[in-house]
Amino acid sequence: MTDRTAKELARKESNVAVVKPDALCIANFEKYADAQVKLVELKKISSSWARETYVKEGKWATIGTEQNGGVVDACAEALFKL
Numbered sequence: 001m002t003d004r005t006a007k008e009l010a011r012k013e014s015n016v017a018v019v020k021p022d023a024l025c026i027a028n029f030e031k032y033a034d035a036q037v038k039l040v041e042l043k044k045i046s047s048s049w050a051r052e053t054y055v056k057e058g059k060w061a062t063i064g065t066e067q068n069g070g071v072v073d074a075c076a077e078a079l080f081k082l
Contacts, residue, residue, distance in 0.1 A: 021061070021063065021068075021071040021074055021075065022074050022075060022078040024063065025055075025060050025061050025071070025074070025075035025078060025079065026075075026078060026079065026082070028059075028060045028061075028062065029058070029060040029075075029079060038058065039079065039082060041054070042054055042055070042076075042079055042080060043080060048073075048076065048077075051076040051079075051080055052072050052073055052076045054076070055072055055075050055076040055079065056072050060075055060079070061074075061075035061076075
């Protein structure tokens with residue numbers, strides 16, 4: 001395997017690792033009856049740090065019993081883009 005091939009494979013794998021938690025986050029978020037209200041509230045938040053806190057408090061980025069910081073970040077970004 002060449003260095004370039006290894007880097008391409010690593011990049012693809014990292015993209016997959018981010019996409020799956022994003023999909024799980026959005027699915028968790030959409031389960032709530034007031035998801036659209038929460039989405040409007042999230043989009044009013046200008047600070048990415050505050051959006052991440054909002055997502056963490058909503059527990060939408062929970063995988064198992066834990067919330068990973070990277071997953072929370074990706075989740076907040078994915079929801080903000082909806």
